[in-house]
Amino acid sequence: MRYQGIIFDLDGVICSTDEYHYQAWKALSDRLGIPFDRERNNLLRGVSRMESLSIILEKSEKTYTAEEKAAFTDEKNELYRKLLCQMSTADLSAEVRATLEALRGRGLKLAIGSSSRNTPFILERIGLADFFDAVADGNCITHSKPHPEVFLKAADMISLSPSHCLVVEDAHAGVEAACAGGFDCAAMGDAREDARARWHLNTFADLLTIAE
Numbered sequence: 001m002r003y004q005g006i007i008f009d010l011d012g013v014i015c016s017t018d019e020y021h022y023q024a025w026k027a028l029s030d031r032l033g034i035p036f037d038r039e040r041n042n043l044l045r046g047v048s049r050m051e052s053l054s055i056i057l058e059k060s061e062k063t064y065t066a067e068e069k070a071a072f073t074d075e076k077n078e079l080y081r082k083l084l085c086q087m088s089t090a091d092l093s094a095e096v097r098a099t100l101e102a103l104r105g106r107g108l109k110l111a112i113g114s115s116s117r118n119t120p121f122i123l124e125r126i127g128l129a130d131f132f133d134a135v136a137d138g139n140c141i142t143h144s145k146p147h148p149e150v151f152l153k154a155a156d157m158i159s160l161s162p163s164h165c166l167v168v169e170d171a172h173a174g175v176e177a178a179c180a181g182g183f184d185c186a187a188m189g190d191a192r193e194d195a196r197a198r199w200h201l202n203t204f205a206d207l208l209t210i211a212e
């Protein structure tokens with residue numbers, strides 16, 4: 001087999017939380033009088049909560065203290081968590097579920113490598129809390145993507161070297177992180193055309209051909 005393990009980004013790969021991130025950041029931006037739209041929301045893909053706020057504040061005429069910024073990210077996250085409560089096992093597509101099960105059936109180790117500190121909550125909502133062999137997320141890293149830390153941590157947790165793992169990503173920052181860590185990357189969604197990725201997925205189930 002080409003790979004022994006696969007490390008999946010969560011948001012935008014295993015499930016879609018885009019709309020909830022957008023709504024929560026939009027509510028905060030509106031309150032602060034800062035322009036924010038779906039195009040700018042795309043820039044936040046894969047980057048940490050605080051770095052996302054920094055990108056949003058680039059359009060602000062005011063400057064804010066570190067305390068104010070911490071309060072803003074808390075405010076956004078509180079709303080985001082409320083929105084996430086709408087998620088259920090129905091938010092895990094039949095295609096993703098069947099593909100994950102088939103990959104597991106081939107003996108591949110499967111892990112999560114996500115910048116999100118809400119990873120455990122989201123996995124629980126979609127019914128995958130106990131599915132993965134390892135979960136590396138925003139709670140256990142000091143450097144967010146495009147730094148490779150979260151993928152290196154995930155590979156370490158499943159006792160595989162980067163050269164034996166494939167990373168699946170939908171964010172340019174994530175593709176960059178995978179390459180920086182020495183991983184092959186399969187890009188999908190927003191980052192599908194990213195030239196740094198070895199594979200370009202039309203659909204999640206394409207992984208079944210790549211990981212043969």
Ligand code: BG6
Pocket residue numbers: 010011021044045046047048049052077114115116117118119138171
């Ligand atoms: C990534 C998302 O998975 O997690 C980003 O693509 C998000 O948009 C980041 O900012 C951090 O998420 P959270 O849930 O910790 O605020």
Ligand code: MG
Pocket residue numbers: 009010011012013045046169170171174
């Ligand atoms: Mg993502």
